[in-house]
Amino acid sequence: MSKRAAKLAAAPPPKGEAPAVAAYRLEEQVGHLLRRAHQRHAAIFQDGIGDLQLTPMQFAALVKICDLGRVSQNQLGRLTAMDPATTQGVIQRLVARGLIERTADPDDRRMTVLRLTAHGRATVEAAIVRAVEITAATLAPLTDSERPVFLALLRKLI
Amino acid sequence: MSKRAAKLAAAPPPKGEAPAVAAYRLEEQVGHLLRRAHQRHAAIFQDGIGDLQLTPMQFAALVKICDLGRVSQNQLGRLTAMDPATTQGVIQRLVARGLIERTADPDDRRMTVLRLTAHGRATVEAAIVRAVEITAATLAPLTDSERPVFLALLRKLI
DNA sequence: CTAGATTCATATGTATACAAATGATCGGTC
DNA sequence: GACCGATCATTTGTATACATATGAATCTAG
Numbered sequence: 001m002s003k004r005a006a007k008l009a010a011a012p013p014p015k016g017e018a019p020a021v022a023a024y025r026l027e028e029q030v031g032h033l034l035r036r037a038h039q040r041h042a043a044i045f046q047d048g049i050g051d052l053q054l055t056p057m058q059f060a061a062l063v064k065i066c067d068l069g070r071v072s073q074n075q076l077g078r079l080t081a082m083d084p085a086t087t088q089g090v091i092q093r094l095v096a097r098g099l100i101e102r103t104a105d106p107d108d109r110r111m112t113v114l115r116l117t118a119h120g121r122a123t124v125e126a127a128i129v130r131a132v133e134i135t136a137a138t139l140a141p142l143t144d145s146e147r148p149v150f151l152a153l154l155r156k157l158i
Numbered sequence: 159m160s161k162r163a164a165k166l167a168a169a170p171p172p173k174g175e176a177p178a179v180a181a182y183r184l185e186e187q188v189g190h191l192l193r194r195a196h197q198r199h200a201a202i203f204q205d206g207i208g209d210l211q212l213t214p215m216q217f218a219a220l221v222k223i224c225d226l227g228r229v230s231q232n233q234l235g236r237l238t239a240m241d242p243a244t245t246q247g248v249i250q251r252l253v254a255r256g257l258i259e260r261t262a263d264p265d266d267r268r269m270t271v272l273r274l275t276a277h278g279r280a281t282v283e284a285a286i287v288r289a290v291e292i293t294a295a296t297l298a299p300l301t302d303s304e305r306p307v308f309l310a311l312l313r314k315l316i
Numbered sequence: 317c318t319a320g321a322t323t324c325a326t327a328t329g330t331a332t333a334c335a336a337a338t339g340a341t342c343g344g345t346c
Numbered sequence: 347g348a349c350c351g352a353t354c355a356t357t358t359g360t361a362t363a364c365a366t367a368t369g370a371a372t373c374t375a376g
Contacts, residue, residue, distance in 0.1 A: 017224075024286045026221045026238075030296045030309065031203060031214055034196040036239055037315040039363085041189045046364095056189055057332065063184045066175075074354055080184075081194055083334050088356065090332080110341045110354040128182045138188045141314040150311040151188065156299040157195040157308075197333085204334095215362065232324055241364050246326065248362080268324040268371045 041138045048134040052127050057082065057090050058099075059131065062124045065100060065114050072111040099123055199296045206292040210285050215240065215248050216257075217289065220282045223258060223272050230269040257281055 026032055045056050054062070060080045065071050071079070077087035091114065094100045099120035105111040116124065139147050184190055203214050212220070218238045223229050229237070235245035249272065252258045257278035263269040274282065297305050 018283045018286075020286050020290070021224060021283055024221065024289065026218055026225075028309070029289070029293050030312070031196075031199045031293065032218065033309065033312045033316065034192065034199055035214070037312055038189075038192040038196045039239060040316060041192055042363085045189060055331065056193070060184055060190065063182065066179060067184075072354080081197060082332085084355070085335085085357080086331090086333055093331080108342070108354085112355075125176045125179055128176075128178050131182065131187070132178070135187050135189065138315065142311060146311055146314075149307065150315075151186070151191065153300060153304055153308040153311070154188070154191045154195055156304075157296065158191065158198055200333085213361065230324080240362085242325070243327080243365085244361090244363055251361080266324085266372070270325075 041134075044137050045131075045134050048130050048137060049127060050130065052123060052130065054123070054127055055090075057086070058094055059124075059127055061087075061090050061094060062099060062116070062120060062127065065116055066121065066124045069115070071114050072105070073114060074111075076114060094120070199292075202295050203289075203292050206288050206295060207285060208288065210281060210288065212281070212285055213248075215244070216252055217282075217285055219245075219248050219252060220257060220274070220278060220285065223274055224279065224282045227273070229272050230263065231272060232269075234272060252278070 042056060045059075049059065057080065061076060061082075064076055064079045068075075068079075073087055073091055074084060076082070076091075077084055080087075082090065091100070091102070095102055098117055100114050101117055102112045102114055105113050139150075142150055200214060203217075207217070215238065219234060219240075222234055222237045226233075226237075231245055231249055232242060234240070234249075235242050238245075240248065249258070249260070253260055256275055258272050259275055260270045260272055263271050297308075300308055
């Protein structure tokens, strides 16, 4: 560590802090911890998904389309907890990569029906295998008995 | 529910799914749950911070600058788990709003030192009061005994 | 003391994430 | 059966989030 870094680290805490300020520890707040944990998972995902080159949201969209066979864009957004605007972009990129196809719904001309292509189906099937490993890697720091406890509590926070 | 919606919902699940596909439940994966929980917290934050109009990351930056008095941009990024590129944008907006000020470090001309302005200090102090309530609201679905358990497990996932 | 590695800030490009607004379409109601 | 509110997809604008590249400055090894 350089002299300068030492000096910066040794900078005296500002005098006369309000009590609430002095007692507040950012690192211990749920919000910060949730963000960090999510961040770590995203990194594990990117690494684990490898050459399939999917983002977590692209994967989530593919999975739900696969589950239901045919979905409208808005419906998909609700199922994956995505904004309509966000959904738009995710779908756009999946269509551009030939993983899903969009057809106009003949019954309701407001909607566009989403479906997997053959390439998309093959991709989801391969991705799900890796997703299982990604989930395991994310939960690796917890013991077998801690995992269900954590997941149950996490589910209550949604 | 309209006839059309019913028809879409009743769309038969694709036949001949691979076993791994059929067994995979997106809604139960840690990644999905972490994302949803973080999403919910962000909404609570935005609501709770009210007219102070800070994003979670802007708040985090202000808190750490307040904690240390003087910080370099990279140091701040490490403390708040932000990318240098992300830090850049967050700092830019805080400077534009007059909450922090940037001065060149005379000892190391690569670095810029960040400091709170008077307005910034007043803002953090008010924001921390609300942040405590935001944390409480985020953890509200858990009982008093569940909260430390959850936080301890969450901390292990970072 | 200099060459190479490192660090800092910045810039660019892609991908969420959401608010807010828009236009097209649909549903229920009078 | 025309109007009105609701829904769907899209667009725009702002804010993370990160990979990657760049130039300037510093540090370290030799």
